[in-house]
Amino acid sequence: MALLRSLSAQRTAISLVYGKSNGSVAVAACRSFQRDRRSGSEAAAPPVAAAAAAVAARGGDGGGSVRYLHSGDRPMQASTVVQPELVTSTDALKRSPHQNKPPPSAGTPAGSPQRDPLDVSFNDPIAAFKSKTTWELMRAYLVYMICSSEKLVEHNMTLMKWSKQVLGQRLFTALMKATFYGHFVAGEDQIKIIPTLERLRSFGVKPILDYSVEEDISQEEAEKREVESSVSSAGDNKDNKEEDSMPQYHVDKSFADRRYKVSSARTYFYLNEATCERNMETFIKCLEAVSGATFGTGITAIKLTALGRPQLLLQLSEVIMRTRKYMEAMVGGEGNVLTHHKTIKDLEKYYASLGDNKNVKDFLKNVTSDKEGILHLFPWSGIVDEDSQLSDTFRVPDPQTGQMRRLISQIPPKEEEMFRNMIRRLNTIVKAAADLDVRIMVDAEQTYFQPAISRITLEMMRKYNKDKAIVFNTYQCYLREAFREVNTDMEQAKRQNFYFGAKLVRGAYMDQERARAQALGYPDPVNPTFEATTAMYHKTLSECLRRIKVMKDSSEDARKIGIMVASHNEDTVRFAIEQMKEIGISPEDKVICFGQLLGMCDYITFPLGQAGYSAYKYIPYGPVEEVLPYLSRRAQENKGVLKKIKKEKRLLMSEIRRRLMRGQWFYKPKGNYVPI
Numbered sequence: 192m193a194l195l196r197s198l199s200a201q202r203t204a205i206s207l208v209y210g211k212s213n214g215s216v217a218v219a220a221c222r223s224f225q226r227d228r229r230s231g232s233e234a235a236a237p238p239v240a241a242a243a244a245a246v247a248a249r250g251g252d253g254g255g256s257v258r259y260l261h262s263g264d265r266p267m268q269a270s271t272v273v274q275p276e277l278v279t280s281t282d283a284l285k286r287s288p289h290q291n292k293p294p295p296s297a298g299t300p301a302g303s304p305q306r307d308p309l310d311v312s313f314n315d316p317i318a319a320f321k322s323k324t325t326w327e328l329m330r331a332y333l334v335y336m337i338c339s340s341e342k343l344v345e346h347n348m349t350l351m352k353w354s355k356q357v358l359g360q361r362l363f364t365a366l367m368k369a370t371f372y373g374h375f376v377a378g379e380d381q382i383k384i385i386p387t388l389e390r391l392r393s394f395g396v397k398p399i400l401d402y403s404v405e406e407d408i409s410q411e412e413a414e415k416r417e418v419e420s421s422v423s424s425a426g427d428n429k430d431n432k433e434e435d436s437m438p439q440y441h442v443d444k445s446f447a448d449r450r451y452k453v454s455s456a457r458t459y460f461y462l463n464e465a466t467c468e469r470n471m472e473t474f475i476k477c478l479e480a481v482s483g484a485t486f487g488t489g490i491t492a493i494k495l496t497a498l499g500r501p502q503l504l505l506q507l508s509e510v511i512m513r514t515r516k517y518m519e520a521m522v523g524g525e526g527n528v529l530t531h532h533k534t535i536k537d538l539e540k541y542y543a544s545l546g547d548n549k550n551v552k553d554f555l556k557n558v559t560s561d562k563e564g565i566l567h568l569f570p571w572s573g574i575v576d577e578d579s580q581l582s583d584t585f586r587v588p589d590p591q592t593g594q595m596r597r598l599i600s601q602i603p604p605k606e607e608e609m610f611r612n613m614i615r616r617l618n619t620i621v622k623a624a625a626d627l628d629v630r631i632m633v634d635a636e637q638t639y640f641q642p643a644i645s646r647i648t649l650e651m652m653r654k655y656n657k658d659k660a661i662v663f664n665t666y667q668c669y670l671r672e673a674f675r676e677v678n679t680d681m682e683q684a685k686r687q688n689f690y691f692g693a694k695l696v697r698g699a700y701m702d703q704e705r706a707r708a709q710a711l712g713y714p715d716p717v718n719p720t721f722e723a724t725t726a727m728y729h730k731t732l733s734e735c736l737r738r739i740k741v742m743k744d745s746s747e748d749a750r751k752i753g754i755m756v757a758s759h760n761e762d763t764v765r766f767a768i769e770q771m772k773e774i775g776i777s778p779e780d781k782v783i784c785f786g787q788l789l790g791m792c793d794y795i796t797f798p799l800g801q802a803g804y805s806a807y808k809y810i811p812y813g814p815v816e817e818v819l820p821y822l823s824r825r826a827q828e829n830k831g832v833l834k835k836i837k838k839e840k841r842l843l844m845s846e847i848r849r850r851l852m853r854g855q856w857f858y859k860p861k862g863n864y865v866p867i
Contacts, residue, residue: 304865309802313761316846319794322394322860325850332843334374335836348823364815371822375790377812381480384812393862395800399490400477403811405820410448417447420461421502439713440509440639452702459497470497471616475623482627490630495644499613507643510585513598527679532564545593554588575650621651625661635665637700638716656690660753663692668728669717677731694755739782740774757786778804778867794842805867
């Protein structure tokens, strides 16, 4: 890992200063540059000291001129805001002839970066595909043709395995790179993906990196692992009526294979603590890869189920929902504790019948509140504090007896240690992200894990998002509670003064969630129709934008809320753009960004990036053989969006035809765009 960090730092140094650095001072300067950037959700200009150190390391006299191309350092038009890139004069650096030409990784074009007008109908094939070679367009068209065949897609995993047996490893790998793998995956490792990242960047698009390797295990093995890792060694109390157990937050063998009816989300099955440690190392390598190639503008996606035992997330989720029920019984109404606007005095009145009770007094001392009311019944920081015990933290006074009542069953010491290990791994990842100036996006998962995932993620925001948004949570808008959850979390961030980051998605587990709710007898958590989900998405996004505008109008830091519109639906993307214009939020405010998967909806992502919007591609990578489950899901997902494929196929064919008629058979993409 130390070697990877060193390579990452050196790569950044080379990219920032033309020519090779001969000393460690330049690398240290770039490290300093990464750490000392101004606050904000995007990168800002490097300090002059970093430039001077880099020049000194190259043997320069330090007296030459240094020019910045960042809008914060000299007046420029809003349409030419660029990422921090350093240009030094030849005289100042005293380059030798072989150093005059910048390395390919520098990627700094002459003059100002290009900005194109945006066609919000997303019908411009040139804008959509100017970043692709003609061969890549033909490959994309072939892939989409295959995805249009229901029979081929239905049996795609079997066909891939059969092809490997017939062709052998070498020919099978070549076939995959010429088709599905080459279209949907960036490369095999952190080094091989760099050309893809650099080309994306030159066309105004930034990466969200995801190591997409999955175990190809049988349904029986998946069920066995999930059941074993979702039940405490102290036993499962879901059938114990006295414990008021909530069936939603307990494993059920019928749904233990979490891949059931899921096409767009990667699934981790717990094996042991060593596997979780390896997953942590993988996520850190993603951070280093994205930092070294993107000047701090990239993001890494992680899943909490990769870092620990799922039973712990189930138990914590149940605690959170029990806390809500406890508060609802206390004050009436539904929703989070924060939404009730009750004060400590209100709680004292509620417990007044218990008299001078020490348990109640001690409990009230730990309640988190401000002048607007109670924020939390428990000191939630305890879940990221390695010295706190979960079973001791989550206790409330019984309103009849005053005795302290656990909201979580007694957790054996070994499982407490596993929970602390999971939190330690997450802390290690987020700290590395903060040091490298890369952001972390915590993916959403099933509703029975999500309360715990959101609570842990918010505590990480409170801990690390003090000066900028490093940690982002993911909200699935197909859920009936999405608007309320996002609104409550933004309110908490405001009242506890930390930066709030959110990725808004439609969701990945709809069919599974509905089937599970029906089978286990709890309310369906999913919106009834596609239209209701779209309405929820737009309502939630509008509230986020409204809050951003309020902060902007009151001269507060509008970047205290950062939102990613992660959608392949062009109507939603258009809605976001129209809302931004309507309330006066510009791309340069760096509070709204857009994201789509690599190999999908290029006709949305690239025009956005080339028009100066903050645009991202979700970039999977990994060895060919080990990403087959990912490729299988991409094929399934494309089958389900035939209307979208139809448009992309039409635009692809239009651009292929145009290039062939103009003799651009060997067109080489060369971008003059810089991501905002």
